[in-house]
Amino acid sequence: MRFSFYKNFAGDKRRSKRSAPAKPALKHGGRFVCALCYIAISAAVGITSGCGLANSSSVNPPPNVTVTVQPATASVPLGQTQQFTATVTGASSSAVNWSVNGITGGNLVSGTISSSGLYTAPQTLPSPSTVTVTATSQVALSASGSASVQLQSGIVVSVAPNSANVAPGASANFSAMVTGAGISSVAVSWSVNNVAGGNSTVGTIAATGSDSATYTAPALAPAPPNVNVTATSVADPSKSANASVTISCAAPNAMTPPLASISVGASQTFSASLCIAAGTAITWEVNSIAGGNSTVGTITSTGVNTANYTTPASIPAGNPVTILAVAGSQSVSAAVTIINVAPASVTVSPASASVAVNQRASFSAAVSGATNPAVTWTVNNVPDGNLSLGQVCATASNPCVPPSGNETAVDYLAPQTQPQPGAVTLTATSQAAPAQSGSARVTITPAAQPGVSIAPFYAFLAPSQPFHFIANVTGASNASVAWSVATAVPGQVCTGASCGSIDNAGNYVAPAVAPSPNAITVTATSVANPSLAGTATVALVSAPVIEAILPSSIVAGPQNSFLLAVQGLNFIASTSSGTSQLLINNSPRTTNCPASNRCTITLQPSDVSAAGSLSVEIQNPGTPPALSNPVPLVILPAASFPGAIALSGTSTSAFGNDILVAEETTAGATTSPVSVEFIGMVTPDGSTCTIQASPLVVTRPSSGSATVNICVQGTFLDPTFTYAFSSPQAGGDIGITTASMVSLFPNLVELTLTLSNQTAPGVRSLFITTPNGDVAVATGMLEVK
Numbered sequence: 001m002r003f004s005f006y007k008n009f010a011g012d013k014r015r016s017k018r019s020a021p022a023k024p025a026l027k028h029g030g031r032f033v034c035a036l037c038y039i040a041i042s043a044a045v046g047i048t049s050g051c052g053l054a055n056s057s058s059v060n061p062p063p064n065v066t067v068t069v070q071p072a073t074a075s076v077p078l079g080q081t082q083q084f085t086a087t088v089t090g091a092s093s094s095a096v097n098w099s100v101n102g103i104t105g106g107n108l109v110s111g112t113i114s115s116s117g118l119y120t121a122p123q124t125l126p127s128p129s130t131v132t133v134t135a136t137s138q139v140a141l142s143a144s145g146s147a148s149v150q151l152q153s154g155i156v157v158s159v160a161p162n163s164a165n166v167a168p169g170a171s172a173n174f175s176a177m178v179t180g181a182g183i184s185s186v187a188v189s190w191s192v193n194n195v196a197g198g199n200s201t202v203g204t205i206a207a208t209g210s211d212s213a214t215y216t217a218p219a220l221a222p223a224p225p226n227v228n229v230t231a232t233s234v235a236d237p238s239k240s241a242n243a244s245v246t247i248s249c250a251a252p253n254a255m256t257p258p259l260a261s262i263s264v265g266a267s268q269t270f271s272a273s274l275c276i277a278a279g280t281a282i283t284w285e286v287n288s289i290a291g292g293n294s295t296v297g298t299i300t301s302t303g304v305n306t307a308n309y310t311t312p313a314s315i316p317a318g319n320p321v322t323i324l325a326v327a328g329s330q331s332v333s334a335a336v337t338i339i340n341v342a343p344a345s346v347t348v349s350p351a352s353a354s355v356a357v358n359q360r361a362s363f364s365a366a367v368s369g370a371t372n373p374a375v376t377w378t379v380n381n382v383p384d385g386n387l388s389l390g391q392v393c394a395t396a397s398n399p400c401v402p403p404s405g406n407e408t409a410v411d412y413l414a415p416q417t418q419p420q421p422g423a424v425t426l427t428a429t430s431q432a433a434p435a436q437s438g439s440a441r442v443t444i445t446p447a448a449q450p451g452v453s454i455a456p457f458y459a460f461l462a463p464s465q466p467f468h469f470i471a472n473v474t475g476a477s478n479a480s481v482a483w484s485v486a487t488a489v490p491g492q493v494c495t496g497a498s499c500g501s502i503d504n505a506g507n508y509v510a511p512a513v514a515p516s517p518n519a520i521t522v523t524a525t526s527v528a529n530p531s532l533a534g535t536a537t538v539a540l541v542s543a544p545v546i547e548a549i550l551p552s553s554i555v556a557g558p559q560n561s562f563l564l565a566v567q568g569l570n571f572i573a574s575t576s577s578g579t580s581q582l583l584i585n586n587s588p589r590t591t592n593c594p595a596s597n598r599c600t601i602t603l604q605p606s607d608v609s610a611a612g613s614l615s616v617e618i619q620n621p622g623t624p625p626a627l628s629n630p631v632p633l634v635i636l637p638a639a640s641f642p643g644a645i646a647l648s649g650t651s652t653s654a655f656g657n658d659i660l661v662a663e664e665t666t667a668g669a670t671t672s673p674v675s676v677e678f679i680g681m682v683t684p685d686g687s688t689c690t691i692q693a694s695p696l697v698v699t700r701p702s703s704g705s706a707t708v709n710i711c712v713q714g715t716f717l718d719p720t721f722t723y724a725f726s727s728p729q730a731g732g733d734i735g736i737t738t739a740s741m742v743s744l745f746p747n748l749v750e751l752t753l754t755l756s757n758q759t760a761p762g763v764r765s766l767f768i769t770t771p772n773g774d775v776a777v778a779t780g781m782l783e784v785k
Contacts, residue, residue, distance in 0.1 A: 169277015
């Protein structure tokens with residue numbers, strides 16, 4: 001009982017302050033009582049001290065402390081914030097400590113939270129993407145509350161382009177776009193077929209920026225030849241996009257030429273196109289022998305994909321031989337037949353030319369006796385020439401670009417100043433037979449006088465008909481012109497579009513309705529010097545028009561029938577539905593019109609048996625039929641021609657002879673006699689007549705003979721006429737053959753001149769004789785140097 005009393009007493013602080021009860025009087029046996037009291041007090045004190053209740057605070061929470069976090073759940077985009085609040089009950093303090101996934105204050109992976117409960121989501125989506133935000137009471141550490149946070153990226157990834165075709169070893173650029181709510185970073189990582197950065201089998205990809213990369217295909221296409229390039233969001237690795245890449249070549253493997261016939265001891269250049277990475281070496285073989293040998297021929301690489309094959313000195317037993325280009329697993333072949341042929345020869349056309357300083361002329365080389373037509377060009381033995389001698393240029397290259405090595409047609413660009421002497425030698429040497437070459441002599445002349453000319457000078461066109469005019473600018477480094485159209489009668493008729501239209505290239509389109517007067521002027525004005533201009537005249541016609549008849553006259557009494565050709569405009573070509581007809585003295589004849597500008601009939605000897613004239617017209621079908629202008633075919637009586645005046649060293653003069661001076665004829669023409677409008681050089685390919693001022697300068701060869709092709713355009717000219725140049729010596733010293741030229745110019749004739757080292761120098765006049773003996777002369781057309 002005393003033990004219990006003292007325990008209770010000691011536990012009550014209020015009671016422990018009271019005075020102790022009076023000590024009882026000693027009685028017999030008091031020691032025993034005191035001993036009990038001592039023990040009881042000691043026990044009470046010991047118990048009190050052991051329980052720790054005297055003068056100490058409690059570390060255990062009250063049983064009713066709770067913490068609640070609001071909101072209990074939340075969805076937070078990456079990099080965004082969410083405010084949380086904590087409510088503490090059952091404790092005197094509301095202070096809490098915040099943590100994310102058990103980490104006080106959080107971190108960059110799961111997000112951070114401030115002491116006030118402001119949660120900031122991470123920049124990159126973690127895995128898992130749900131985190132827990134916890135608030136813990138600062139006075140009751142075992143009391144806490146939590147909220148669940150679902151992190152969201154809202155990211156969408158796209159790749160551009162979404163597909164690509166890439167050759168082996170080639171590259172393609174890709175870009176990624178990262179969009180959507182909650183975007184915190186546009187950066188992506190790249191992979192090929194789920195291999196980070198790719199590899200040598202599927203190709204590699206390397207970042208060129210935070211959202212771009214370059215894919216490089218493998219040297220050999222994988223099987224299958226399709227791979228996926230993937231861009232994965234760094235912020236949300238669960239979001240990605242693919243692009244499909246096909247690894248293939250744009251064209252199949254090929255060899256050029258695939259077949260060849262080459263003479264013994266000659267050479268041929270081959271080029272191979274293989275489906276390989278750029279820079280991959282190609283090995284060349286002959287009959288599977290690397291580089292070949294003296295028996296089957298040798299082959300030597302001359303470039304990235306070219307090689308030069310040289311045949312053996314004699315035909316091998318295994319003929320043809322196989323040329324093989326090999327690169328890795330790719331190969332392509334060509335078959336070569338080795339033959340015995342005559343030695344090769346090279347001809348350069350034209351054999352001579354005059355070129356003004358800083359101007360161009362076209363030349364071509366023809367190789368005979370070798371299957372390889374390729375040549376190399378030199379000027380005075382300098383490969384491709386130089387600035388002081390003149391340069392050899394690839395055709396139409398501006399500025400001048402040297403030929404690649406295989407061109408048979410080139411441009412020669414004269415130097416800016418005349419060299420001394422004033423002529424150079426342009427030489428083409430056969431690549432197949434280097435001992436064979438051909439040359440042309442080029443005379444460099446002073447700069448041409450400034451001027452602009454247009455060809456043709458006139459044109460008869462149908463309404464809305466397109467037509468091409470050519471402008472030639474001389475005396476200016478800039479050959480550009482500005483084109484315009486206007487009425488040919490100032491102040492009258494057409495203006496603007498009613499005169500037609502013309503573009504910067506000289507392409508003219510006639511108006512739909514002809515003006516009245518029916519004349520339109522096309523003008524080309526020099527861009528370099530606007531004071532220089534040239535003009536041409538256009539007239540619109542809808543009915544058929546005869547521009548020329550060939551022959552224009554005939555001598556009466558021919559023994560055989562002959563073809564009469566009519567040239568003009570708006571004829572109806574022969575078809576099953578109808579054609580134009582030629583009327584002779586208003587009588588229709590069986591007519592053949594192969595084109596809309598040419599019709600022919602056959603005239604019999606009876607038609608032209610007597611002197612006089614026949615009326616020639618074209619009639620087009622229709623109601624009523626459309627008739628052309630009438631043109632007379634002149635029938636002349638048989639003519640006598642004067643004999644030659646013979647002079648010699650002993651008889652240097654002659655008397656009593658009539659000298660006939662040829663005049664331009666009017667036979668067969670109602671508007672203009674036979675005449676020469678211009679003269680020029682024919683381009684090496686024979687397709688174009690270049691307009692040049694007269695006299696046209698040609699150079700005789702230093703030895704042997706050479707040919708020069710020139711062109712003559714004029715009124716009613718025809719290749720059936722006889723053409724001759726005046727000569728200072730007896731007998732013509734310039735041989736001439738004729739041919740017609742297809743061109744924008746009407747009545748264009750090509751003359752092939754044969755010059756020798758004996759051809760006399762000097763200025764010549766051109767004589768033109770029609771089949772009926774009419775003669776026209778063009779003075780000072782040619783100069784021989």
